[in-house]
Amino acid sequence: MKKNIGFRQFDKVLFFAPLGIFLIGFLSIYSASFQSRQALGETLAMRQVIWMGIGVLLVFLVVRVDYFRLQDLAWPCYAASVLLLILVLFMPARLGAHRWIGLGGFNFQPSEIAKLSVILVLANFFSRNRVEYLPKERLVIPFLVVAAPFFLVLKEPDLGTALSLLPILFSMLYLWGFRAKVMLWMGLAAALVSPVLFLFLKEYQKARLLVFVNPNADPLGAGYTIIQSKIAIGSGGVFGKGFMSGPQNQLHFIPERHTDFIFAVVAEEGGLVASLIVLALFWLIVHRGYRIAAQIPDRLGSQLACGVTTMLAVQVIVNIGMTMGLFPVVGVPLPLVSYGGTSVVMTMLAIGLLLNLKIHRPLF
Amino acid sequence: MKRVRRLSWFALAGFLVLAANLVRMQVFQNEFYRLRSEKNRIRVIYLESARGRILDRSGSALADNRLSFNCSAIDREARPFVEKSSAILAPILGEDAGALEKRFYGSRPGAFQTILIAEDIGVEKAVAIEERLDLLPGFMIETRPQREYPHGSAAAHLVGYAGPMTDREADAVELYGYSYSDWVGQEGVEKSYESYLRGFSGGLQIEVDNRGRMVRALGVREPQAGKDVQLTVDAKLQVFLGRLLESRKGSVIVMELAGGGILAMDSAPSFDPNSFASKRGRKEVRRYLYGEGSPMVNRGIRGQYPPGSIFKIVTALAALERGRITPQTRISCAGEWVLGGNSFHCWNSAGHGPQALTEAFAHSCNIYFYNAGVSAGIDAIFQKSVELGFARRTQIDLPEEKKGFVPSREWKKKRFREPWYEGETANLAIGQGYLQITPLQALVMVAAVAADGHVFKPHVIDKIDGIRVAPERSRTVVYPARGWEAVRRGLEEVVSSPTGTGRLARVPGLEIAGKTGTAQSGQDKPHAWFVGYAPAKNPKVALVVFLEHGGRGGVSAAGLASSVFKWLSESAYL
Numbered sequence: 001m002k003k004n005i006g007f008r009q010f011d012k013v014l015f016f017a018p019l020g021i022f023l024i025g026f027l028s029i030y031s032a033s034f035q036s037r038q039a040l041g042e043t044l045a046m047r048q049v050i051w052m053g054i055g056v057l058l059v060f061l062v063v064r065v066d067y068f069r070l071q072d073l074a075w076p077c078y079a080a081s082v083l084l085l086i087l088v089l090f091m092p093a094r095l096g097a098h099r100w101i102g103l104g105g106f107n108f109q110p111s112e113i114a115k116l117s118v119i120l121v122l123a124n125f126f127s128r129n130r131v132e133y134l135p136k137e138r139l140v141i142p143f144l145v146v147a148a149p150f151f152l153v154l155k156e157p158d159l160g161t162a163l164s165l166l167p168i169l170f171s172m173l174y175l176w177g178f179r180a181k182v183m184l185w186m187g188l189a190a191a192l193v194s195p196v197l198f199l200f201l202k203e204y205q206k207a208r209l210l211v212f213v214n215p216n217a218d219p220l221g222a223g224y225t226i227i228q229s230k231i232a233i234g235s236g237g238v239f240g241k242g243f244m245s246g247p248q249n250q251l252h253f254i255p256e257r258h259t260d261f262i263f264a265v266v267a268e269e270g271g272l273v274a275s276l277i278v279l280a281l282f283w284l285i286v287h288r289g290y291r292i293a294a295q296i297p298d299r300l301g302s303q304l305a306c307g308v309t310t311m312l313a314v315q316v317i318v319n320i321g322m323t324m325g326l327f328p329v330v331g332v333p334l335p336l337v338s339y340g341g342t343s344v345v346m347t348m349l350a351i352g353l354l355l356n357l358k359i360h361r362p363l364f
Numbered sequence: 365m366k367r368v369r370r371l372s373w374f375a376l377a378g379f380l381v382l383a384a385n386l387v388r389m390q391v392f393q394n395e396f397y398r399l400r401s402e403k404n405r406i407r408v409i410y411l412e413s414a415r416g417r418i419l420d421r422s423g424s425a426l427a428d429n430r431l432s433f434n435c436s437a438i439d440r441e442a443r444p445f446v447e448k449s450s451a452i453l454a455p456i457l458g459e460d461a462g463a464l465e466k467r468f469y470g471s472r473p474g475a476f477q478t479i480l481i482a483e484d485i486g487v488e489k490a491v492a493i494e495e496r497l498d499l500l501p502g503f504m505i506e507t508r509p510q511r512e513y514p515h516g517s518a519a520a521h522l523v524g525y526a527g528p529m530t531d532r533e534a535d536a537v538e539l540y541g542y543s544y545s546d547w548v549g550q551e552g553v554e555k556s557y558e559s560y561l562r563g564f565s566g567g568l569q570i571e572v573d574n575r576g577r578m579v580r581a582l583g584v585r586e587p588q589a590g591k592d593v594q595l596t597v598d599a600k601l602q603v604f605l606g607r608l609l610e611s612r613k614g615s616v617i618v619m620e621l622a623g624g625g626i627l628a629m630d631s632a633p634s635f636d637p638n639s640f641a642s643k644r645g646r647k648e649v650r651r652y653l654y655g656e657g658s659p660m661v662n663r664g665i666r667g668q669y670p671p672g673s674i675f676k677i678v679t680a681l682a683a684l685e686r687g688r689i690t691p692q693t694r695i696s697c698a699g700e701w702v703l704g705g706n707s708f709h710c711w712n713s714a715g716h717g718p719q720a721l722t723e724a725f726a727h728s729c730n731i732y733f734y735n736a737g738v739s740a741g742i743d744a745i746f747q748k749s750v751e752l753g754f755a756r757r758t759q760i761d762l763p764e765e766k767k768g769f770v771p772s773r774e775w776k777k778k779r780f781r782e783p784w785y786e787g788e789t790a791n792l793a794i795g796q797g798y799l800q801i802t803p804l805q806a807l808v809m810v811a812a813v814a815a816d817g818h819v820f821k822p823h824v825i826d827k828i829d830g831i832r833v834a835p836e837r838s839r840t841v842v843y844p845a846r847g848w849e850a851v852r853r854g855l856e857e858v859v860s861s862p863t864g865t866g867r868l869a870r871v872p873g874l875e876i877a878g879k880t881g882t883a884q885s886g887q888d889k890p891h892a893w894f895v896g897y898a899p900a901k902n903p904k905v906a907l908v909v910f911l912e913h914g915g916r917g918g919v920s921a922a923g924l925a926s927s928v929f930k931w932l933s934e935s936a937y938l
Contacts, residue, residue, distance in 0.1 A: 174367055174371065175367050175368060175371070177367075228404075230397065233390065234389040234393050234397025235394065235397040235398045235400070235401035236390055236394075237391070238394075247404070248401055248404070251405050251572070253404055271390060272390040276383060276386065279379055279382060279386070283376070283379050286375050286379070287376075290369070290371060290372035290375070291372075293365070293371075294365035294368040294369060302365070306368060313375040313379075317378040320382050321381075321382060324382070324385050324389065326381070326382075
């Protein structure tokens with residue numbers, strides 16, 4: 001077994017596509033959070049650059065490590081993130097939710113870390129056990145692995161992040177060889193259970209889901225966000241209203257416009273052109289990610305690549321779909337575009353992992 | 365790795381759905397969302413225009429505008445802080461904080477409209493609030509032109525008043541570019557010259573942020589003020605008449621014979637049009653509308669009464685025209701006259717003896733006019749009264765004039781299926797019976813006598829926006845000059861003769877002609893009339909004095925007429 005550690009294998013597309021996306025995100029955050037008489041250094045956009053810097057550094061750190069060594073870190077990482085998820089529930093609430101842990105002036109979201117550690121543990125588990133030989137009773141393990149962070153994140157509450165764990169689990173199960181038919185049945189069961197689950201949701205979450213069905217039911221309340229975001233996107237047209245000139249954005253009609261609804265700003269000010277560029281760059285990453293998953297001969301790497309790529313793809317589809325009213329409003333950031341340090345760092349970590357997989361994959 | 369490829373396709377499908385939806389929204393539905401975006405951020409603030417002023421003949425204002433200050437609030441911004449804000453506002457406005465809160469929560473403003481908290485609060489309060497606006501989020505001081513009537517009740521019926529539209533009016537005039545908040549003339553000149561007086565509201569297009577705060581102005585359409593309307597009316601005479609009629613019921617109208625312009629028209633009891641111009645007058649308005657005495661009715665054009673003896677002028681003209689009498693014809697009055705078995709009385713039961721037309725007028729002898737009327741016949745009297753303007757509108761430029769009523773043979777047949785009786789002609793001849801006239805019609809009749817048969821179309825308008833629009837005299841009843849002369853001589857005697865019924869109307873140094881009337885009105889005191897003109901030989905001004913249940917015309921009405929003639933003469937109108 002010979003490994004190619006040369007940087008010839010460094011995937012430039014996979015490295016520069018995120019930078020391109022980040023650049024669009026940087027401009028959008030600047031535009032969305034602009035306040036007159038604010039020095040560039042004080043803007044949110046510049047803070048985002050600092051996070052990106054950390055993210056890029058992490059990429060170069062991560063690519064040097066042989067990913068097989070991550071196997072040993074999987075369970076400790078998972079345990080740590082579950083602990084953090086418990087800890088976050090005791091943190092003071094911000095915007096009505098316990099999502100952030102303050103750490104020396106920085107706030108970070110344990111749920112973002114949890115996503116990656118769940119992928120690590122699942123990849124570890126699936127690579128060590130073959131679906132054909134696994135005793136039936138041990139089959140619950142991957143589900144339990146996901147269930148713990150799922151319910152903890154749901155408790156924060158952060159419905160979007162909790163739900164985004166499910167596609168990751170299912171994609172990795174599928175890759176593992178789990179029968180698609182069984183998963184379909186599980187999905188059906190979940191659909192049947194969800195009305196019961198609905199009862200356990202917070203009032204605002206219920207409102208958001210109901211409003212998703214009919215945004216005009218409460219145009220000034222819960223439906224406001226969707227309506228304003230759709231107006232922003234639609235009014236952008238082909239070429240957009242221009243940088244810093246989107247009325248929906250500049251006049252603050254879009255709530256959460258520099259975080260979850262940043263795509264509405266991109267689409268309003270950059271138009272169809274910018275929107276499609278963002279989509280295309282994301283697709284490049286996702287496409288590469290799955291290709292790596294397909295090319296890697298060992299199952300650990302393949303599972304890691306698949307989990308990470310699915311995580312990114314789901315976030316992109318759910319976030320953009322949500323701004324266009326195709327999904328209910330759930331708090332999922334758009335990777336590298338939405339403002340938020342944890343999301344940027346964790347996304348770059350995921351990118352770093354993909355680069356690492358490409359470089360360190362075993363060649364037979 | 366087939367399974368990875370399938371996952372990849374799955375993700376690609378998701379991306380393609382997103383892309384397709386982007387194209388749909390940004391390309392095909394772009395127009396729809398663009399409009400929504402505009403509507404979101406662009407608001408129109410109405411800039412209320414000032415109504416045109418209503419001026420009297422010398423240019424002094426009968427209806428004017430002044431700047432008024434309203435305290436209002438923007439619903440969404442003010443709502444979270446209403447309690448705190450009300451507590452700050454209450455001492456300034458001198459109102460209870462609870463009441464202010466109640467007003468805030470009680471109103472349902474339209475989209476982007478403000479909630480009116482206090483209307484017309486005066487400069488001091490406005491400044492005091494303006495200084496504390498930073499403590500009053502969502503509150504503001506709005507300025508708007510406020511209609512004002514300097515002479516108050518004195519010219520109320522003539523000038524009328526303007527007020528907010530009723531819903532039905534709003535529907536009716538929507539096409540003409542009115543908005544719901546616009547004021548329209550509701551009465552008098554304010555109503556009849558609405559199309560000139562109204563201004564066109566302007567608009568300020570502003571861009572607002574999500575909290576409705578103005579970011580910048582996008583465009584402005586300046587409000588267009590209405591045109592000034594100048595009347596033939598003399599405000600001083602109007603005020604004088606107002607004082608004269610105080611605590612009475614009735615109407616006095618004075619007309620210039622040169623062009624048929626109304627010098628003054630007063631009706632009592634009256635109302636203060638200023639009460640309609642703001643919400644503070646609500647209590648008075650309620651009293652005006654539902655209280656005693658119908659103060660809102662302009663008795664000069666909307667009151668219909670039996671004319672009594674002033675109608676003898678018509679009877680005389682009809683008889684003269686038919687040749688039934690000549691000015692020299694003498695008819696003897698014994699105080700009683702029998703027709704078809706019925707006995708008719710003169711007001712003087714002792715009788716006036718034999719009289720010619722002139723004396724008969726002076727004494728207002730019923731017997732003479734019974735004879736003259738019966739000999740002329742109902743048809744002649746009916747025709748003559750219509751010629752002189754009865755039973756039809758004078759078409760004065762004031763709204764909702766009544767047309768009165770003159771009975772005729774045809775009408776009686778249709779109405780009661782009965783023939784006309786001569787006894788009814790006798791009654792009609794002295795202005796009783798079914799007859800109903802407005803004071804203005806009485807004035808038009810006497811003016812025709814004074815002006816050799818010119819039947820005027822009276823008007824109050826003189827100029828609009830500085831351009832003379834007063835109409836010429838209209839409708840002339842052709843009649844031999846002799847007849848008018850004879851009647852005029854009679855009317856002169858009414859005032860100048862020592863035994864004339866109208867001698868109380870005399871003014872030293874002024875020749876006045878006129879006719880008194882005392883019209884039966886059921887059980888109550890009779891209505892008192894005086895119609896006349898002066899100077900008798902060269903008539904310049906005609907007038908009518910009508911007092912509802914005012915007693916004998918020769919006493920109350922003639923006395924009042926004297927005061928008016930005196931004022932006119934002192935003010936160089938005669």
